[in-house]
Amino acid sequence: xxxxxxxxxxxxxxxxxxxxxxxxxxxxxxxxxxxxxxxxxxxxxxxxxxxxxxxxxxxxxxxxxxxxxxxxxxxxxxxxxxxxxxxxxxxxxxxxxxxxxxxxxxxxxxxxxxxxxxxxxxxxxxxxxxxxxxxxxxxxxxxxxxxxxxxxxxxxxxxxxxxxxxxxxxxxxxxxxxxxxxxxxxxxxxxxxxxxxxxxxxxxxxxxxxxxxxxxxxxxxxxxxxxxxxxxxxxxxxxxxxxxxxxxxxxxxxxxxxxxxxxxxxxxxxxxxxxxxxxxxxxxxxxxxxxxxxxxxxxxxxxxxxxxxxxxxxxxxxxxxxxxxxxxxxxxxxxxxxxxxxxxxxxxxxxxxxxxxxxxxxxxxxxxxxxxxxxxxxxxxxxxxxxxxxxxxxxxxxxxxxxxxxxxxxxxxxxxxxxxx
Amino acid sequence: xxxxxxxxxxxxxxxxxxxxxxxxxxxxxxxxxxxxxxxxxxxxxxxxxxxxxxxxxxxxxxxxxxxxxxxxxxxxxxxxxxxxxxxxxxxxxxxxxxxxxxxxxxxxxxxxxxxxxxxxxxxxxxxxxxxxxxxxxxxxxxxxxxxxxxxxxxxxxxxxxxxxxxxxxxxxxxxxxxxxxxxxxxxxxxxxxxxxxxxxxxxxxxxxxxxxxxxxxxxxxxxxxxxxxxxxxxxxxxxxxxxxxxx
Numbered sequence: 001x002x003x004x005x006x007x008x009x010x011x012x013x014x015x016x017x018x019x020x021x022x023x024x025x026x027x028x029x030x031x032x033x034x035x036x037x038x039x040x041x042x043x044x045x046x047x048x049x050x051x052x053x054x055x056x057x058x059x060x061x062x063x064x065x066x067x068x069x070x071x072x073x074x075x076x077x078x079x080x081x082x083x084x085x086x087x088x089x090x091x092x093x094x095x096x097x098x099x100x101x102x103x104x105x106x107x108x109x110x111x112x113x114x115x116x117x118x119x120x121x122x123x124x125x126x127x128x129x130x131x132x133x134x135x136x137x138x139x140x141x142x143x144x145x146x147x148x149x150x151x152x153x154x155x156x157x158x159x160x161x162x163x164x165x166x167x168x169x170x171x172x173x174x175x176x177x178x179x180x181x182x183x184x185x186x187x188x189x190x191x192x193x194x195x196x197x198x199x200x201x202x203x204x205x206x207x208x209x210x211x212x213x214x215x216x217x218x219x220x221x222x223x224x225x226x227x228x229x230x231x232x233x234x235x236x237x238x239x240x241x242x243x244x245x246x247x248x249x250x251x252x253x254x255x256x257x258x259x260x261x262x263x264x265x266x267x268x269x270x271x272x273x274x275x276x277x278x279x280x281x282x283x284x285x286x287x288x289x290x291x292x293x294x295x296x297x298x299x300x301x302x303x304x305x306x307x308x309x310x311x312x313x314x315x316x317x318x319x320x321x322x323x324x325x326x327x328x329x330x331x332x333x334x335x336x337x338x339x340x341x342x343x344x345x346x347x348x349x350x351x352x353x354x355x356x357x358x359x360x361x362x363x364x365x366x367x368x369x370x371x372x373x374x375x376x377x378x379x380x381x382x383x384x385x386x387x388x389x390x391x392x393x394x395x396x397x398x399x400x401x402x403x404x405x406x407x408x409x410x411x412x413x414x415x416x417x418x419x420x421x
Numbered sequence: 422x423x424x425x426x427x428x429x430x431x432x433x434x435x436x437x438x439x440x441x442x443x444x445x446x447x448x449x450x451x452x453x454x455x456x457x458x459x460x461x462x463x464x465x466x467x468x469x470x471x472x473x474x475x476x477x478x479x480x481x482x483x484x485x486x487x488x489x490x491x492x493x494x495x496x497x498x499x500x501x502x503x504x505x506x507x508x509x510x511x512x513x514x515x516x517x518x519x520x521x522x523x524x525x526x527x528x529x530x531x532x533x534x535x536x537x538x539x540x541x542x543x544x545x546x547x548x549x550x551x552x553x554x555x556x557x558x559x560x561x562x563x564x565x566x567x568x569x570x571x572x573x574x575x576x577x578x579x580x581x582x583x584x585x586x587x588x589x590x591x592x593x594x595x596x597x598x599x600x601x602x603x604x605x606x607x608x609x610x611x612x613x614x615x616x617x618x619x620x621x622x623x624x625x626x627x628x629x630x631x632x633x634x635x636x637x638x639x640x641x642x643x644x645x646x647x648x649x650x651x652x653x654x655x656x657x658x659x660x661x662x663x664x665x666x667x668x
Contacts, residue, residue, distance in 0.1 A: 006523035
């Protein structure tokens with residue numbers, strides 16, 4: 001125990017003597033968290049608040065184009081700018097000034113009306129409600145083409161949502177026109193309402209848990225993910241610290257002393273775990289106090305702090321275990337630094353820090369289960385967003401603990417094998 | 422007593438043995454010098470004896486403790502002064518010594534007193550709380566030595582302990598080592614300073630190509646070697662004048 005305490009104290013001294021390194025160790029993850037959350041929040045606002053300007057060329061000048069224009073303008077996410085020339089709109093999109101130009105073709109309203117009237121007349125005639133001679137002659141109406149010019153840089157998800165939105169609008173207009181045609185055929189009194197044209201299905205967003213679980217904001221989504229990312233970045237300074245000791249020759253001296261490698265690693269674990277927890281506390285403070293000043297939503301940690309620290313503790317252990325392993329195996333800083341950094345990025349990608357696991361291909365979803373960041377992230381989401389109790393996060397924190405034990409054991413066995421005498 | 426029996430070491434991928442079937446007995450309280458040209462196998466031998474390298478074959482024991490059976494106990498009995506400064510540059514002299522002393526299980530007031538006493542003897546007491554990175558080469562060598570003797574080892578291995586230091590530091594180091602030896606510490610020491618070895622060691626062995634080419638009391642070796650006036654001439658006569666460059 002005395003040797004462990006001495007090792008811990010030595011690690012503490014080494015860390016605190018490198019003030020520049022210490023500042024980077026604490027500041028960079030905070031900068032990362034703030035920048036990422038600001039970027040993510042602006043993306044969130046792009047969807048929710050900021051309007052994307054689009055061009056509309058109305059060659060139809062009918063009810064349908066009027067309806068489309070109004071629906072688009074009523075949308076919270078789009079600002080409709082009308083242009084008269086398709087060529088001009090195309091040029092503006094090509095230049096990248098606008099992401100989209102919608103060209104509504106000539107006679108769209110007229111031809112849609114004709115098509116609906118023809119179909120309704122045909123149906124009524126089959127039911128014997130229309131005189132044979134009043135049924136208009138069936139003429140083939142050519143399908144209409146609404147042209148959408150997209151900026152090549154436009155994301156596929158935006159394209160799909162616009163196409164689906166316009167398709168939905170046309171269907172709605174078509175349905176209304178059909179109802180109107182039936183109404184005209186079935187009653188002479190225009191004020192008489194035969195059909196209820198209001199939408200039958202409406203959508204309500206509900207988060208399970210009632211009032212206990214408010215709808216999460218961007219901060220509550222980002223803080224857990226990027227805090228975990230920062231915690232795992234401890235791999236870098238830790239592995240570099242170990243490689244430095246090898247290069248300084250101090251590891252060689254330790255090998256000649258009656259002290260186990262586990263004790264040496266124990267000292268590092270305790271100090272770097274403390275660093276992880278301080279780092280985590282700073283991130284929480286940033287989320288609670290700095291984010292509101294930057295116009296970001298405040299991080300809500302009320303009633304969650306004990307479980308958040310439990311999760312951070314075990315996530316820190318897992319990160320340290322991996323750092324110890326990398327530091328044990330690496331022979332130089334040129335090996336440990338790029339490998340450690342790339343490993344963290346890969347684990348973050350696999351763990352769902354950037355792209356949610358559920359949108360990944362099946363193979364990657366399977367692989368995500370082996371990323372300790374995935375376990376940590378799930379535990380953080382459980383605490384932050386789902387308000388669970390300790391029993392619900394036991395599986396995740398057990399995996400994190402198991403990962404720490406396994407990676408540290410591998411590091412010790414590797415060291416013993418490599419230096420066996 | 423150190424008893425080495427048919428000890429060999431061949432590095433992975435190497436074409437030849439660094440140490441080959443080397444047998445040697447070093448008696449208690451001896452100051453034994455291991456001399457040889459670059460690549461002769463001196464550091465390899467010391468590394469094996471100080472449990473840093475695994476021998477390819479052979480065995481050794483120190484004070485009756487077998488190197489494989491009593492590994493940890495053996496570590497408590499030996500001290501190693503490595504060729505490179507094995508110290509933390511950002512820690513002070515005192516912090517370095519306190520840490521390495523603690524790793525031998527030393528603690529409390531006795532550890533502090535030992536550190537202070539050694540620092541005083543080696544002229545570093547005034548620099549106890551200065552960081553190692555500010556020290557000169559000679560000062561680092563002296564701290565390097567203290568870090569290895571705090572636990573009062575029965576056997577002390579020194580790999581070129583006076584390389585790159587000024588005459589004053591060298592004198593203090595050798596004086597301190599003689600003092601330790603007079604208190605019962607057996608010293609095994611490697612050096613390229615043959616004049617220093619001739620006067621400092623009670624016995625030497627000249628090693629070349631991993632084997633002992635001659636061993637004995639320095640003065641006797643000089644007498645035995647025809648035409649030699651000092652240990653350096655014995656050395657050249659035994660190992661030749663060809664350059665020894667290995668990669």
